[in-house]
Amino acid sequence: MPKIELLFWSGCPSHPEALELLRRVLRERGIAAEVDLREVRTDEEAAELGFPGSPTVRVDGRDVDPDGAGAPARLACRIYRLPDGRVSPVPSREQLEEALR
16 A cells, blocks of 8 residues: 655645545545645744645655655645646646556
């Protein structure tokens, strides 16, 4: 089973949407892995975890959005780029599915 983490900052409202999408993708793919939810509370913790914003989803320690993973660590909302170029507050289904392959 893959190790799946969802790191979030409570000041950002999009982590419930990301968790719902992640759980739906896991269910549809028949993956019974648990999602480890981790709240990031301080700038120091964000720096220690390499947290580029909320929500951050990692599969086996790898960010589902490698391009965004290099952003500065901070307590902030994260922006994801969708395949069509638009921005989103949560990763795309495609990013999640690719990370779970």
